[in-house]
Amino acid sequence: MTTNLPQISLFILLCHFLFVQSYWPPIPTGLPELQCETYDEKDHTCTAPTTIHSGFYWNTTETIVKFSTYGDIRDGTYCQIFIAAKTVAFKYSNIMSCDIYINATNLLIDHSSISTTGSTLYGKGWTNSTDFGNSYAAFGGFCSNSQVLDFTYGNYDTPYTSEVETYGSGGLNSRGYLFGFIVVT
Amino acid sequence: MVLLWLLNSFSTGGGKIVIIAESFSLTESAISSNGYPEAIADCLTTQENGGTGGYIYIQSDYIYPPKDSSSFEARGGMSCSQDSNFFSLIF
Numbered sequence: 001m002t003t004n005l006p007q008i009s010l011f012i013l014l015c016h017f018l019f020v021q022s023y024w025p026p027i028p029t030g031l032p033e034l035q036c037e038t039y040d041e042k043d044h045t046c047t048a049p050t051t052i053h054s055g056f057y058w059n060t061t062e063t064i065v066k067f068s069t070y071g072d073i074r075d076g077t078y079c080q081i082f083i084a085a086k087t088v089a090f091k092y093s094n095i096m097s098c099d100i101y102i103n104a105t106n107l108l109i110d111h112s113s114i115s116t117t118g119s120t121l122y123g124k125g126w127t128n129s130t131d132f133g134n135s136y137a138a139f140g141g142f143c144s145n146s147q148v149l150d151f152t153y154g155n156y157d158t159p160y161t162s163e164v165e166t167y168g169s170g171g172l173n174s175r176g177y178l179f180g181f182i183v184v185t
Numbered sequence: 186m187v188l189l190w191l192l193n194s195f196s197t198g199g200g201k202i203v204i205i206a207e208s209f210s211l212t213e214s215a216i217s218s219n220g221y222p223e224a225i226a227d228c229l230t231t232q233e234n235g236g237t238g239g240y241i242y243i244q245s246d247y248i249y250p251p252k253d254s255s256s257f258e259a260r261g262g263m264s265c266s267q268d269s270n271f272f273s274l275i276f
Contacts, residue, residue, distance in 0.1 A: 098200040107206035109214040116200030116239050118221030
């Protein structure tokens, strides 16, 4: 009996590699390093500035990084945030970025908003609908988490309908087949 | 998934949030990657589609139960829709 085990193993290895790579892409060239407001050498603690104007990376895994920071950097040249640290803490922070990657042993988010919400209606790639006033609602996004959270959702599940217009979003639409994605692993 | 990521590269769409943490505590906070706009668009002036919802991936050994109105959101951008001309995304 022949076996395909080597091929299967190689395929699994390749899939794993692609999976990991896709979740943690390389840090973009030119992305500046986070400039700490203060750095405590004894505790290896970086306190980030109260405002940020650009994306950044922090890749020192034995450190603690604290944010009480505001910044909308979605339209900046560098809008990504990459953070790899032992502990990352956001408190009373409001950060809007285009992509955010955090790899930490401990992550605390307290009274904060971490967002990668779209910033403009006129992004390229979207086409106008044919009739004046018409436009199409969007697909819901993709949420996944390792534990069941009741309020995790990837779509609006309540359509809004008036007598003359039907509104929708990523979720249900009274005339469409729109749906979001929720994956709980 | 690849298609969704391509959609997200447009500025109307939500971006990506990837969190990998052994322990994760969330208190009175929001993690969001919504499409734009987040409110219903004006049908009289708007002809653009809403942006697609973004992508949130959280990998954690232990998530402290999020407290007090914390949320994860990856909603599609609202719009003014009178038709259904959509395609399916299959993952």
